[in-house]
Amino acid sequence: MRTRSTSISMCLFLLAQAQVPLSLDSSFRTEIDTWYVSSVLPLTDGSLLASGVMRFPGELSDKRLVRLSADGHRDNSYNNSGLGQGKLTQWNSGLFYVGTAQTVRRILPSGFLDPGWTEMNLGPYFSSLQGGDYHVYPDGRLLMSGVHQLSDTARGFEGLYSLIWFSNTGYLDTTKTHRYCDGSIDYFKELPDGKFICSGGLTTYEGQPVNRVFRVQADGALDPTFNVPVTWGKAFTFHPLPDGRVYIGGYFKVSSDPDTVQVLRLLPDGSLDPTFNNALDFGLVDLSGSAGPVISGIVPLDEGRMIITGGFETIEGSVRQGICLIDTNGVLLDDHFSGPGCGDYVYQNTTTGSIRSIASAPDGSYYIYGAYHGYGDASLTDSTQRMVSRLYGLDVGVQEVMMAEPQLQVQPNPSSGRFILGLSLPENLPLMNDLTLQVFDAQGRLVERRNLGRQLEQTVALDLSAQPAGLYSAHISDGKRILTGVRLVVE
Numbered sequence: 001m002r003t004r005s006t007s008i009s010m011c012l013f014l015l016a017q018a019q020v021p022l023s024l025d026s027s028f029r030t031e032i033d034t035w036y037v038s039s040v041l042p043l044t045d046g047s048l049l050a051s052g053v054m055r056f057p058g059e060l061s062d063k064r065l066v067r068l069s070a071d072g073h074r075d076n077s078y079n080n081s082g083l084g085q086g087k088l089t090q091w092n093s094g095l096f097y098v099g100t101a102q103t104v105r106r107i108l109p110s111g112f113l114d115p116g117w118t119e120m121n122l123g124p125y126f127s128s129l130q131g132g133d134y135h136v137y138p139d140g141r142l143l144m145s146g147v148h149q150l151s152d153t154a155r156g157f158e159g160l161y162s163l164i165w166f167s168n169t170g171y172l173d174t175t176k177t178h179r180y181c182d183g184s185i186d187y188f189k190e191l192p193d194g195k196f197i198c199s200g201g202l203t204t205y206e207g208q209p210v211n212r213v214f215r216v217q218a219d220g221a222l223d224p225t226f227n228v229p230v231t232w233g234k235a236f237t238f239h240p241l242p243d244g245r246v247y248i249g250g251y252f253k254v255s256s257d258p259d260t261v262q263v264l265r266l267l268p269d270g271s272l273d274p275t276f277n278n279a280l281d282f283g284l285v286d287l288s289g290s291a292g293p294v295i296s297g298i299v300p301l302d303e304g305r306m307i308i309t310g311g312f313e314t315i316e317g318s319v320r321q322g323i324c325l326i327d328t329n330g331v332l333l334d335d336h337f338s339g340p341g342c343g344d345y346v347y348q349n350t351t352t353g354s355i356r357s358i359a360s361a362p363d364g365s366y367y368i369y370g371a372y373h374g375y376g377d378a379s380l381t382d383s384t385q386r387m388v389s390r391l392y393g394l395d396v397g398v399q400e401v402m403m404a405e406p407q408l409q410v411q412p413n414p415s416s417g418r419f420i421l422g423l424s425l426p427e428n429l430p431l432m433n434d435l436t437l438q439v440f441d442a443q444g445r446l447v448e449r450r451n452l453g454r455q456l457e458q459t460v461a462l463d464l465s466a467q468p469a470g471l472y473s474a475h476i477s478d479g480k481r482i483l484t485g486v487r488l489v490v491e
Contacts (some may be wrong), residue, residue: 026384048096083098211229226268
C-alpha cells in the first residue's frame with residue numbers, strides 16, 4: 001500500500017497555503033507612478049531591468065531605464081537613466097541592448113553606455129528619424145526597423161530606409177543591402193528558418209504592394225510566397241511555431257470581413273489557419289478615444305496553453321482585464337486570470353489600463369508589465385501594484401507523486417542553516433524535465449532555487465545560514481510534479 005510521508009504532506013500543505021500558480025506575489029511592489037513599462041529583463045541575481053517612461057513619486061523627470069531590486073524598489077546603485085524606453089535584449093557577458101525612440105543602444109551591466117558601441121545616429125552615413133523594432137544576431141550585429149535617412153552615395157543608399165543592418169560596433173554595415181518602403185516597419189521577428197515576419201504602416205515594399213503583415217527573406221528581400229489577408233491594422237507581437245505556422249497579435253481587419261480581430265494563427269503561406277479560432281472576441285467597455293482592444297503579447301505557457309496580454313477588458317464576454325489564458329485552438333480557459341486583472345489609472349485626462357506582456361524569471365516566477373495601477377483587484381487606489389507585478393511560478397501547487405518511502409533525507413535537522421540533502425528516487429521514474437530544488441520560507445517566499453539535472457540519486461549541500469531562524473520547506477519537482485519534499489528547521 002502506497003503512503004505519503006508526513007514531511008511531504010506538511011511541505012505541500014505549507015506551499016498550498018502560501019502560493020497559487022500565477023497568483024500575485026504581494027512581496028514585490030514598485031514605486032513607478034505614471035506612464036508605462038514597455039519591457040523587462042529578469043536577471044539571475046533576482047533583480048529586474050525595466051525600460052519605458054517611468055515617473056517616480058516626488059520627481060519631475062522621467063527615467064527610461066532602471067534596475068529594480070528583488071522586492072521591486074528602485075536600485076539607486078545602478079545608473080538609472082534616460083538611456084532606454086523600448087525593448088530589452090540580453091547579450092554576452094551581462095551586456096544588453098535597449099531600444100529608444102530613435103536608435104538602439106548597448107548597455108554595460110552597470111547601466112552605462114558600452115564604449116565599444118557607437119551611437120548609431122552619429123555614424124557618417126546614418127541619421128535616425130523614427131525608431132522601430134530591432135533584432136540582435138548572436139555575434140552582436142543588429143537589424144533595425146523604423147524610418148531612417150541614409151547618405152551613403154558611394155554605395156547607392158540615399159534616402160529613407162526601413163530595414164537597416166549595423167555591425168557589432170554600431171556602425172552602418174556597408175556590406176548589406178538596406179531596404180526601403182513607403183511607410184514604416186514597426187515590429188518584426190525572426191522565424192525559425194531565418195526569415196522575418198514584419199508589420200507596420202505601409203502599402204508597398206521596395207515598390208511591391210504588400211499587406212500590413214508580410215514576410216522577408218533573411219537578407220531583407222520580399223518573400224512573395226507569403227500572403228497574409230490583413231488589409232488594415234498592425235501586428236504588435238509574433239509567436240512562431242517550429243512547423244512554420246505563426247501567431248500574430250494586434251488589431252486587424254481581414255479581407256472580406258468588416259469586423260476587427262486581435263489574434264490570428266497563420267499557416268506557412270500566410271493564410272489563416274482554419275483549425276484556430278481566428279475570431280476571438282476581445283472587448284472594451286468604453287471605446288471613446290480608443291481604436292479598440294489591442295493585443296500586445298502572446299507568450300506560450302506550455303505545449304497546450306498561451307497567455308495573451310494587451311489593452312482589453314473582456315474576452316468572449318468574460319472579464320479578463322489585460323491578461324487571459326487560451327488553448328492552442330483559441331478557446332478561453334478558466335485556469336487563471338479570471339478576476340478583474342489590471343486596473344486603470346488616469347493621467348492628464350487620459351485613462352490607461354493595459355498589460356504589455358509577461359516575462360519569465362530564472363527563479364521560475366513571472367513578471368507582468370505595462371501601464372496600470374492595482375493589478376489583481378483593479379483598484380484605482382491600490383498603491384502597491386503599479387506598472388510591474390510579480391506572479392508565482394507554475395511549479396507551485398503542481399501535482400504530487402506519491403512514493404512508498406520518503407525520497408529526501410536531510411542531516412542535520414534542525415541545524416544552524418547548513419543541511420545535507422540525500423535524494424533517492426526510483427531508478428525507473430520517468431522525468432518530464434530536469435529536477436529542480438526549491439526552498440520556501442514560512443510565508444511562502446522563494447529563498448533558494450537550483451537545477452539538479454536528471455540524476456535520480458545525489459547529495460546536495462544546502463546553505464540557509466544567511467536566512468532568519470524558522471521553518472522552511474524544500475521540495476524536488478520535475479517542472480510538472482512535486483516528487484518529494486521535506487521540512488527544514490533553521491535554529
